[in-house]
Amino acid sequence: MQDDTARFQALHERAYDAFDAGQLCEARDLFTSLIERDPTSPHYHYMLALAHKYLRDWPACLEHNLRSLELRGAFDESSHWNAGIAATALGDWAQARAQWEACGIALPPGEGPVEDDFGIVGIRLNPWSHGETLFARRVDVVRAQVLNVPLPESGLRCGDVVLHDGACTGQRDYGEQVVPVFNMLELLARSPCATFTVFIECPSPDDMGSLLALPRPGVVAIEDWTESVRHLCLRCSHGFPHTHERSTDAWDALRSLGMAAASRGDVEDLLDAWKSGSPGRRVESVQAQEDEPTSPADGVVWWRGPEDDDDGSGDGSSDFEGSGRPVPGT
Template sequence: MTPSPETSAAQSLEKDAYQAFDRGDLQEASRLFGKLVEQEPTTAHFHYMLGLSHKYQLDWQESLHHNLRSQQLDEEFDESSAWNAGIAATALGDWAEARRQWTQCGIGIPEGEGPIEGDFGLVSIRLNPWAEGETVFARRIDVVRARLLNVPLPESGHRLFDIVLHDGAKTGERRIEGGVVPVFNGLARLAPSDYRTYVAFVRCDSPADIEDLRNATLPGIGYTEDWTGSISHYCLRCSYGTPHRHDDEATESLDWESERNLGIGSQSKAAVSRLLKEWVSRGPGRHLDGIESPDHEPPKVEHGFTWWRGPDEDAADELDA
């Protein structure tokens, strides 16, 4: 039986909507799924897809609305819709709704009426997955909220101890001493911390010098990281205009690089200056070349590619192709 023109048009519209979503054109996907919802307002999966499209645009109010509508229309419990509704409710600070969604997913949460405060384990968060996608470790205090435990690059627009909203789908794993932890995409910074990132450039003779600095504590100092080996995609000193010389041959022949690039999470530059001044005074061969404190906003969400997909999903698609 040949489908009617109306049926063919509806099928074509649905196909176009899914194709737009699959290529990362979220605005077009939202427009097309919105048309489908207008035509078939009682079809649950159209509301689900419209809510999903709004989720990845960080449009939390619309995402919550359509995920809740999807649940109302679906005869069976849909965990994916509940997770997306829980994420949107958390972003909006609608704690009653978030708690309701996590409870029906069977997730044990601390009793109460306000924000969820607990220990849901150590994870890795990919900050701004639509941009550079730097990954940092974090402690989950909620089903989808986590406190950052690393000092992020200033360009990320994030800080040590920020509270961030993250997605519910694992997009990889990251090794840590004693095992591996899941990687989740960060979606938004919910509560900025007061620990700014300071980039310090120092010189010293041995790993023991850096270990002494990493173990040093002062009021206002949160954490000190040695970025020299881990931040290797560009010359950090050149990017901040700190005087130094490149000597590739010498670097290749030595086990230790005396020029060190540090990330320090601190509440003030005065605390960083004092920390480094005291460190220099405690040992020979220690030098401070500069302290920078650039401040950046998180990069805006970019459309046109599926940044929310994990590498396992992409590999599976390639095998199916």
């Protein structure tokens, strides 16, 4: 009997260690083994659901969160939230609504998808590969539509609808507001607008203002990546090398833009109209690039944000994502 208890304790520790190390496939198998030995533990069903969540196996995630709730027989914020995320990913709107209502979240009436304005948030795209953070408008508790023009390497587009986590992993300034940042979990709906990388010579800020002020049928968004992207030089990475020796306060006439548009022709029409307005304006290149969002690799603990504490408690609603270890049998 003592040997059985020791083996069970060792299995328990291995399962949590695997999860904490980001070894989700191993954690999934180990928590499955724990449930076979202790099928009435809500903690193990919750942790198995959590492993399935980050593996993005939504049917299994929903199943084990619901089992966790059934075994607890009481409200559990973590299980309700993760069940709601899984149900949203699956398009099970009745189940998703039931989980959000259990959490006390006010929803617009109806039976289908939740469609409302839940405010602006930051979304960390592809968080498993150091993806960029941009802004999105939440149309649901855990669905958000991308507002910026993402870098094409992200595989995302302006207007895409993504599923995001319920755990806040930081915050960003948005105008005069401070908004929470959430990790993207999955692309749900593709925007019809493709992403175009545009390199121009723009003599002055006024010339940039003229471009932004022009009527732009078919072009839904323009992003000046020269200002907003700091961690790499897009011109050099796309084969347009140039000098970087300039004052940080000086206007750089060589601009790198991102445009979200229905077609390349719409982009070129806009740029032709802009060039004709003043000498010195020049278009070097218009490039279309279509990548796909990446997938997380096993062994990467990507769900914790850079602002999270070492103990995993994080900030804000990230508390309910912790993998706290109950004593086996409790």
